[in-house]
Amino acid sequence: MSTYVSDDVRLQLNVARLAALKKVSRLRVQVGDIYFPVLRQWRDGFSVEEETAPLLRGLVDLYDGGRHVCQCLIIASESEAGERRYEFKRNTAASDKAPLDHYREPDAPMGLLPRD
Known part of the structure; x- marks a missing residue:
């Protein structure tokens, strides 16, 4: 049996895989006012779809929903x-x-009541 997969089939499988990853993930990355869906995230980074997102660099924000x-x-x-x-x-x-810039006691009062 041959394990050869034509380029058309490989392309369609890749498109289906990316669509499934986008559907499952709630994560998104924000650059300025623009959001891009995050396909996968791991401890040291994340990935986005290559075709829709520009080459990102610098400070970004990650959102979960x-x-x-x-x-x-x-x-x-x-x-x-x-x-x-x-x-x-x-x-x-x-x-x-x-x-906080100081330690707050667990049983400390939340505020002061005025004297009347």
Whole structure:
């Protein structure tokens, strides 16, 4: 049995694979005001579709749906099978509240009541 796959079949399989990855992933990368769907993410980086996203570089934001996940400094790594891969130089988790500059006791009061 032959394992040869024609170029047309290989191209169609790759298109179907990319469509399935886009459908499953909720992640997206924001550059300025433009969003691009993230196909895959791993510990050191992520990948986007090569045809739709321009060559990204610098500071970007990663979102999971509407939730800001992290702010990243990225560099382009490689392109393979319709995916462009990026590596993190820096990856900082996003927080919805400002960091404290002092230790807060767990049983500390939340505020003061005025004297009347």
